[in-house]
Amino acid sequence: MYRAIVICTAAAALLAPAWAGSSTDTDAAREVLALERQALDGWLAGNPDPQLAITDPKITYIHAVAAQRLEGVEAVQALYERYRGRPLFDSYEIVEPIVQTSGDTAILTYELAQHIGAAVSYWHGTQVYQRKVDGWRVIHTHWSAVQR
Numbered sequence: 001m002y003r004a005i006v007i008c009t010a011a012a013a014l015l016a017p018a019w020a021g022s023s024t025d026t027d028a029a030r031e032v033l034a035l036e037r038q039a040l041d042g043w044l045a046g047n048p049d050p051q052l053a054i055t056d057p058k059i060t061y062i063h064a065v066a067a068q069r070l071e072g073v074e075a076v077q078a079l080y081e082r083y084r085g086r087p088l089f090d091s092y093e094i095v096e097p098i099v100q101t102s103g104d105t106a107i108l109t110y111e112l113a114q115h116i117g118a119a120v121s122y123w124h125g126t127q128v129y130q131r132k133v134d135g136w137r138v139i140h141t142h143w144s145a146v147q148r
Helices: 002-019 023-044 049-053 073-081
Strands: 055-062 091-102 105-116 119-132 135-145
Touching (some): 023 049, 023 091, 023 105, 023 119, 023 135, 049 055, 055 073
Antiparallel strands (some): 119 135
């Protein structure tokens, strides 16, 4: 019995780092969420520039308002320009965000609650971030409406 307890304790000690997120992972999650909030805050004012500032030149982008997948920052910027000066919502909530990291990649998934007057719409969002020399950049975006 004693031997089984020792083996289980040793195994748990060896595996614990795999179960617990490292401080680097926690830092990455905080950084990515802060960037996402800055981008959404820009949309509160109808300003896509904070979003564009973190968009990688080779981004792929999928959204219901686009007829097909967009490729490259120029295509995404052309889409965003249609909304410049028009706030997308009065307020928002990032609901149940999860950031998964692996090396220089962070995947952020969450539900976006957009408040426009008394109405609320919900979107599933996935943003794939990659750490580059100049900081985190969004390399892939996917938005889909939540069916309720």
